[in-house]
Amino acid sequence: MKKIKIGLIGAGNIANTHLDSYSRVEGAEIYAICDINPERLQETADKFGIERRYTDVDTMLAECPELDAADVCVWNCNHASCSIKALNAGLHVLCEKPMAYNAQEAEEMIEAAKKNNKLLMIGFVLRFGDEAKIAKDFIDKDYLGEIYFSKAQYVRRHGNPGGWFANKELSGGGPVIDLGVHVIDLTRYLMGSPKPVSVYAVTFDKLGKRDHLQTNVGWMPKGASEKDVCTVEDFGSALIRYDNGAVTHLETSYSLNGESSGNKILYGTKGGLDLSKGVKIYSEYNDFLADIDIKTDNYKKSGNMFDLEMAHFVDCVANGTECRAKAEDGLVVMKILDAIYESARTGHEVVIE
Ligand SMILES: NC(=O)c1ccc[n+]([C@@H]2O[C@H](COP(=O)([O-])OP(=O)(O)OC[C@H]3O[C@@H](n4cnc5c(N)ncnc54)[C@H](O)[C@@H]3O)[C@@H](O)[C@H]2O)c1
Incomplete structure (x- = not known):
């Protein structure tokens, strides 16, 4: 071969x-x-x-x-x-x-x-994780009904990587463009890739890198130092409206005085689906509220998400397989990110053409 x-x-x-x-x-x-x-x-x-x-x-x-x-x-x-x-x-x-x-x-x-x-x-590596695959399967089989709201959260309590990540000229922004991008794409993908129509957002730069703290933040570029500038936001929140009426609430931070968390939850008319830790479905059975924890122990053998992403890229190139993370989706997410920064700057809702 x-x-x-x-x-x-x-x-x-x-x-x-x-x-x-x-x-x-x-x-x-x-x-x-x-x-x-x-x-x-x-x-x-x-x-x-x-x-x-x-x-x-x-x-x-x-x-x-x-x-x-x-x-x-x-x-x-x-x-x-x-x-x-x-x-x-x-x-x-x-x-x-x-x-x-x-x-x-x-x-x-x-x-x-x-x-x-x-x-x-x-x-968009989260698309290749087991949780996304399992969630997509339940959604495609209509376990959620109409999904009208989602929570897209990627919050670090103390996780500004510094180096180029903290320099807006090189990065384009902070947690919104670096972390928010992951959960915006994942929730939109699972909601059936609707077209965004508008965004209302805020960003804050209140805490900065907090280099004085005695703990490591992880994912630091080699060579990052306390002398590096910090010109990016440290928190962002946004409401993203889609053309089918659905809305996503984004919450993302590098620095925040609260728990680090990564809640990704989809809310539908027939059920809800929580991807925050494994996969959980909120539903009704026999006139009772019921939660279903999906057992994924054996399923987990499919490999880590980066292995699956790289394997998919090679498969697309070698065999012309249809790509699961298209540039067109990348562009839609970039339009949302641009609108978030523009809305935060102006204080107004920004319409996406
Ligand atoms: N998918 C994920 O979960 C994930 C995680 C981390 C980073 N990333 C992305 O990966 C990218 C790199 O992040 P990183 O953490 O590896 O940063 P890094 O600083 O560790 O590595 C980036 C490297 O790019 C090099 N570089 C910059 N401009 C170049 C150019 N024009 N030609 C050749 N080399 C150049 C730098 O010298 C540096 O060594 C970023 O876009 C980041 O958002 C994605």
């Missing part, structure tokens, strides 16, 4: 996660890697035994015409430029979330994919 030759663009934390997953995907060959940071490049390339290594994407693309695909794992501000270069070089692309810095860049990426007739997949 011919292996798909993949070039990694970016050699940081998430690139390491992707590389680890690709090592378990039959049909994937990591052919080359690039990063503008030579130390990160060397460290990651050594760890995964990748010989072709470059400090810029143009040289990698020019010197590796054998590549079939690129996997873009760089700062948010460089998602569009790196993806468009790879697409124009004739490669299929998997781009990490958020799809881009803003919706306009996302549109340019889709244009490049169309022009070159190549796949552009977005790293």
Whole structure:
């Protein structure tokens, strides 16, 4: 079987996660890697035994015409430029979330994919988790009825990663674009991908990075330091309205004086579905309120969600399988994210065209 030759663009934390997953995907060959940071490049390339290594994407693309695909794992501000270069070089692309810095860049990426007739997949990894798969199956079989409201929550009590994540010029924003993106996409996907029509949102930057705290925050880019700027929000909340009348309430933070939590709940006319811890369904049986805890112990054998995401990307490239995390969905989410920041800035509801 011919292996798909993949070039990694970016050699940081998430690139390491992707590389680890690709090592378990039959049909994937990591052919080359690039990063503008030579130390990160060397460290990651050594760890995964990748010989072709470059400090810029143009040289990698020019010197590796054998590549079939690129996997873009760089700062948010460089998602569009790196993806468009790879697409124009004739490669299929998997781009990490958020799809881009803003919706306009996302549109340019889709244009490049169309022009070159190549796949552009977005790293909406939660779509590939077992919980999402189980939930989708129950929803498709109409256990929830009409879903009219969802809670999309991704709250960290103390989790500003610092480094480029905290620098708006490089990241585009804080928890809204970094964490909110995951739960906005997941809830919208499970609600049947409705079209967003408007957003009312607030953001706050009250607490900052809180470098004085004596605890680690996790997911810090290597080289992040207390001297790094913090120009992003630390909390965001939004009401997202869809064209079918359904509404999602987003709540997301890097810093908040409250419990860290990740509630993802869908409310329908026949039942509710809670994905916060495993999968739970709220319903009625024989005229009693009843909760059903779905036993997923054996089902869990399907693998970790990054393995499933990478395997799906390789399958799409190799076999033309229909992509489950399309760029068009990435663009819709970018429009919602843009509207959240615009609404928070102006204090008004923002209509999405
Ligand atoms: N799916 C998830 O759950 C998940 C988790 C973490 C991060 N991410 C996303 O992955 C991306 C990277 O995050 P990270 O945590 O790995 O950050 P990181 O800082 O650890 O790694 C990013 C790397 O990109 C490199 N880079 C930046 N611009 C480049 C360019 N033009 N060409 C080549 N290399 C370039 C940097 O030098 C750095 O080494 C972000 O978009 C982030 O949102 C996704």
